[in-house]
Amino acid sequence: MEFTLSDEQRQLQQLARDFTRKEITPIAAEYDQKEETPWQVVEKAFEVGLLNVGIPEHAGGIGLGMLDECIVGEELAYGCMGIFTVLMASELGITPILVGGTEEQQKRFLGPLTEKAGLAAFALSEPNNGSDAAAMGTTAVLDGDEWVINGTKMWISNGGLAEVTVVFATTDRQGGHKATVALVVPKDAPGFTYNKIKHKMGQRASLTSELVFENVRVPRENQLGGLGDGFKIAMKTLDKTRIPVAAGSVGIARRALDESVKYSKEREAFGKPISNFQAIQFKLAEMAMGIETGRLMYQKAAWLVDQGQPHGYESAIAKAYCSEMAFNAANEAIQVHGGYGYVGEYPVEKLLRDSKLNQIYEGTNEIQRVVISRQLLK
Numbered sequence: 001m002e003f004t005l006s007d008e009q010r011q012l013q014q015l016a017r018d019f020t021r022k023e024i025t026p027i028a029a030e031y032d033q034k035e036e037t038p039w040q041v042v043e044k045a046f047e048v049g050l051l052n053v054g055i056p057e058h059a060g061g062i063g064l065g066m067l068d069e070c071i072v073g074e075e076l077a078y079g080c081m082g083i084f085t086v087l088m089a090s091e092l093g094i095t096p097i098l099v100g101g102t103e104e105q106q107k108r109f110l111g112p113l114t115e116k117a118g119l120a121a122f123a124l125s126e127p128n129n130g131s132d133a134a135a136m137g138t139t140a141v142l143d144g145d146e147w148v149i150n151g152t153k154m155w156i157s158n159g160g161l162a163e164v165t166v167v168f169a170t171t172d173r174q175g176g177h178k179a180t181v182a183l184v185v186p187k188d189a190p191g192f193t194y195n196k197i198k199h200k201m202g203q204r205a206s207l208t209s210e211l212v213f214e215n216v217r218v219p220r221e222n223q224l225g226g227l228g229d230g231f232k233i234a235m236k237t238l239d240k241t242r243i244p245v246a247a248g249s250v251g252i253a254r255r256a257l258d259e260s261v262k263y264s265k266e267r268e269a270f271g272k273p274i275s276n277f278q279a280i281q282f283k284l285a286e287m288a289m290g291i292e293t294g295r296l297m298y299q300k301a302a303w304l305v306d307q308g309q310p311h312g313y314e315s316a317i318a319k320a321y322c323s324e325m326a327f328n329a330a331n332e333a334i335q336v337h338g339g340y341g342y343v344g345e346y347p348v349e350k351l352l353r354d355s356k357l358n359q360i361y362e363g364t365n366e367i368q369r370v371v372i373s374r375q376l377l378k
Helices: 007-034 039-048 066-079 081-100 103-114 230-266 278-306 312-342 348-358 365-377
Strands: 120-123 139-143 146-157 164-170 180-186 192-196 208-219
Touching: 007 039, 007 066, 007 081, 007 348, 039 081, 066 081, 066 230, 066 278, 081 103, 081 120, 081 146, 081 164, 081 180, 081 230, 081 348, 120 146, 146 164, 146 180, 164 208, 164 230, 180 208, 180 230, 230 278, 230 312, 230 348, 278 312, 312 348, 312 365
Parallel strands: 120 164
Antiparallel strands: 139 146, 139 164, 146 208, 164 180, 192 208
């Protein structure tokens, strides 16, 4: 067993840490309040090589592995989980093209993302369909050499902002899994529009949208895999991409711990710093325990992906555990800060708001428990 990062991974970690400290942390509160995506951060991430890192070399990218991606993700989330989601949801959009696309499709759809700053998106959820992904209402009808898409997608990160969006649709609403298809839709496709979802609880720097498809036509060569492969591609994608959510959750918890340690040393009560009180010390210890165990779990799941081994069970554990651990850490950080933790003067209230979504997106934690228990009961 090896518990140290390689020299290259340490350099990557330091690059992401420095980038976060310089470009993300100083503006996180501002863009949370404005509910806007800081496009300048996307451009700067592209310039330093921290955007779309999973694009393989044959498509023009640097082809980092899952563990490398998670190392970056933990650092980005330390600064702002919303900005993390902007960058990492692009990896979510890229993954189905890697899972189900041919090498030619990967070059065609992903190559442009290596030439200038641009994002990808993943469109599976719908207004009346979340965890029951196979019950989708968005339809795709083959008309000659084109697919015609009609329907609505909901809760789509980077929706409408992305250069390419992988859209999952059904060719037969009664056909279940076997009728699904995955189609790559370009940003400028006629009939493709979006509506920004406002007043989110957290992760406000990330654009979340409703996508509307009205007779959107895409060529047949934009289909990933075969007819009926859509659901399988979506599930294989989520098995991988929930691991960076676990890594981001560890980043949130690290920030909660660091802010709590700092504040507890400065704040005095009864004539001494509150860090001297065992009640506070135990909260800090619990945070540290969660961070260390969570990191080991997401690193194990990421390592399995990089080794080409089955990883669905481990990724489900990592995502569920780390997201709940992060929420608890942020909640305790507010308690450490007392009244100041409840207002925006300190960043801990934002950590709590941001961390809640980690328990919901990329598959709710209830769904993760379904995945875990199914494996146990096989």
